[in-house]
Amino acid sequence: MTPLLELRSVSRHFGGVAALSNVSFSLPRGAVIGLIGPNGSGKTTLMNVISGVDAPTDGAILLDGAPVQGLPANLLARRGIARTFQHIRLIPDLTALQNVTLALRTPSAGALDILLRLPRLGRIERDRRACGLKLLDQVGAGQHADTLAGGLSYGDRRRIEIARALASEPRLLLLDEPAAGMTHSERTSLRDLIAGLPERGLTVLLVEHDMDLVMGVCDEIHVLNQGNSIASGKPEAVRSDPKVIEAYLGAEDA
Amino acid sequence: MTDLFYAYHNVIDLCLLNSMLAFGCFILLGVNLFSLATGGLMAIGAYLSIWLTMQQGWSFAPALTAALVAASLAAFGLGSLVLRLRGDYFTMATLAFTEVVRIIALNWDSVTGGALGVFGIPQLTETWQLAGLLALVIYLIWAVRHSAVGERMRAIAADELAVSTAGHDVARFKLALFTASGAIAGLGGGLAAHLNMFIAPGDFGFLRSVDTVIAPVLGGVWNLAGPVIGASVLVVLPEALRFSAQMREILIGVTMLAVVLFLPAGLVGLPKLSRRRAAS
Numbered sequence: 001m002t003p004l005l006e007l008r009s010v011s012r013h014f015g016g017v018a019a020l021s022n023v024s025f026s027l028p029r030g031a032v033i034g035l036i037g038p039n040g041s042g043k044t045t046l047m048n049v050i051s052g053v054d055a056p057t058d059g060a061i062l063l064d065g066a067p068v069q070g071l072p073a074n075l076l077a078r079r080g081i082a083r084t085f086q087h088i089r090l091i092p093d094l095t096a097l098q099n100v101t102l103a104l105r106t107p108s109a110g111a112l113d114i115l116l117r118l119p120r121l122g123r124i125e126r127d128r129r130a131c132g133l134k135l136l137d138q139v140g141a142g143q144h145a146d147t148l149a150g151g152l153s154y155g156d157r158r159r160i161e162i163a164r165a166l167a168s169e170p171r172l173l174l175l176d177e178p179a180a181g182m183t184h185s186e187r188t189s190l191r192d193l194i195a196g197l198p199e200r201g202l203t204v205l206l207v208e209h210d211m212d213l214v215m216g217v218c219d220e221i222h223v224l225n226q227g228n229s230i231a232s233g234k235p236e237a238v239r240s241d242p243k244v245i246e247a248y249l250g251a252e253d254a
Numbered sequence: 255m256t257d258l259f260y261a262y263h264n265v266i267d268l269c270l271l272n273s274m275l276a277f278g279c280f281i282l283l284g285v286n287l288f289s290l291a292t293g294g295l296m297a298i299g300a301y302l303s304i305w306l307t308m309q310q311g312w313s314f315a316p317a318l319t320a321a322l323v324a325a326s327l328a329a330f331g332l333g334s335l336v337l338r339l340r341g342d343y344f345t346m347a348t349l350a351f352t353e354v355v356r357i358i359a360l361n362w363d364s365v366t367g368g369a370l371g372v373f374g375i376p377q378l379t380e381t382w383q384l385a386g387l388l389a390l391v392i393y394l395i396w397a398v399r400h401s402a403v404g405e406r407m408r409a410i411a412a413d414e415l416a417v418s419t420a421g422h423d424v425a426r427f428k429l430a431l432f433t434a435s436g437a438i439a440g441l442g443g444g445l446a447a448h449l450n451m452f453i454a455p456g457d458f459g460f461l462r463s464v465d466t467v468i469a470p471v472l473g474g475v476w477n478l479a480g481p482v483i484g485a486s487v488l489v490v491l492p493e494a495l496r497f498s499a500q501m502r503e504i505l506i507g508v509t510m511l512a513v514v515l516f517l518p519a520g521l522v523g524l525p526k527l528s529r530r531r532a533a534s
């Protein structure tokens with residue numbers, strides 16, 4: 001079976017800086033794959049090129065075996081790639097629920113429904129509201145549905161961003177440091193949430209500095225250092241890999 | 255009351271017309287687009303409609319419809335080209351469009367009368383038509399804003415990247431808005447041309463574009479009352495104070511600066527501001 005996503009020698013250069021050099025790996029369907037590495041190693045850059053926020057300088061990205069590198073973000077979202085952001089990008093002056101329904105794939109009202117306020121409009125918007133509420137409940141933020149996103153805590157905003165990503169019914173979910181700023185108990189429920197995603201048909205690429213979370217939830221881990229892939233494998237193997245330990249220690253020395 | 259209406263009905267017509275035009279810019283400002291294409295788009299609607307009513311014998315309603323369609327198409331074409339430009343460059347390109355249309359109008363004597371303009375236009379525009387069409391425009395914008403599409407508009411204003419990663423084609427959305435604003439400008443152009451007996455290319459230039467985009471900024475970009483208040487203030491104030499045209503431009507410039515600096519929400523933000531002052 002072709003993997004859901006395959007990276008073939010993906011590179012991204014910013015002027016002279018090689019944020020990614022020849023990164024290759026694939027994401028098997030239904031897996032939770034970790035992506036770790038010290039600060040500035042290229043993790044976010046990789047998420048950006050996969051999600052179409054940025055384009056690779058070189059290399060190929062295959063979704064279901066078909067090349068998708070360089071496609072715009074909205075098309076990739078339609079084709080099943082959703083993401084969250086390291087620096088949360090909720091719309092502060094929309095409510096939590098409105099942020100989630102923004103990404104729903106369920107049919108939205110047509111121009112005539114809206115302009116003539118046909119009875120259908122009410123039904124469609126009720127359906128969308130119900131879908132959004134369900135997603136907010138799943139991530140544990142249902143109680144904040146009608147609060148403006150800008151006023152919520154870091155942990156809540158992170159969860160709502162996950163709900164928004166899920167709203168587009170993705171097959172691949174990219175999570176960029178979802179646990180950052182979360183309390184211990186929030187991290188525990190985040191872990192349960194992520195662990196449950198493959199059952200719903202999702203494949204997950206998780207970037208995270210919280211090693212307990214990564215080790216606990218990932219089937220496989222890839223390690224980046226200065227844009228290069230330096231190790232891959234099962235969590236236990238990666239954890240004890242000397243190259244990985246050196247990369248992290250080197251980063252701490254610096 | 256009726257006497258008052260007759261004494262001031264010119265001012266009332268202008269308030270209604272300029273409010274309507276201001277809504278064309280209002281919907282663009284809502285997604286951070288500062289367009290100066292209004293003058294050019296209006297000119298297209300104005301000249302087409304008077305050509306149809308005066309030379310082709312069309313009646314007013316179909317001529318207005320044609321003006322609306324033609325300006326929408328022009329906006330669609332222009333938007334396809336210039337919407338990819340960022341910020342100031344977009345504004346410059348829309349201004350260039352208005353200038354190009356004006357220069358064409360100056361030289362296309364058979365339709366526009368060149369620099370001398372067109373005289374003896376039938377005065378077909380009535381106050382009730384202006385009021386009705388303004389109400390229609392306000393209703394349509396209200397309906398859109400109170401729907402999922404309105405939420406998407408606010409989201410685009412705040413963070414385009416977040417909206418596109420949520421699966422929406424932001425460029426297409428902006429093009430649709432730009433086309434709609436072209437429709438309003440074209441309709442407004444047709445109405446403006448049949449309001450006075452005379453038009454000339456200078457009526458649809460840079461100043462007209464600035465005036466129209468300033469009205470919602472002055473009144474408030476986030477409130478449906480904003481464009482009406484802004485446009486009306488810009489019509490009534492110079493009239494009441496009997497300013498010269500130059501004085502009016504200076505006044506507009508200074509007011510603009512003051513609003514941008516001190517009242518980011520426009521005049522509709524005043525009550526809130528004074529409440530806050532009173533509270534502190």
Ligand SMILES: Nc1ncnc2c1ncn2[C@@H]1O[C@H](COP(=O)(O)OP(=O)(O)OP(=O)(O)O)[C@@H](O)[C@H]1O
Pocket residue numbers: 014017018019037038039040041042043044045046086
């Ligand atoms: N838009 C950009 N322009 C120039 N350089 C960039 C840009 N984006 C990223 N970089 C550089 O690319 C490298 C990788 O950055 P990236 O954000 O992908 O790292 P990261 O692994 O996500 O780090 P962190 O753990 O701190 O989030 C860094 O050296 C960074 O400075």
Ligand SMILES: [Mg+2]
Pocket residue numbers: 043044045086
């Ligand atoms: Mg990062």
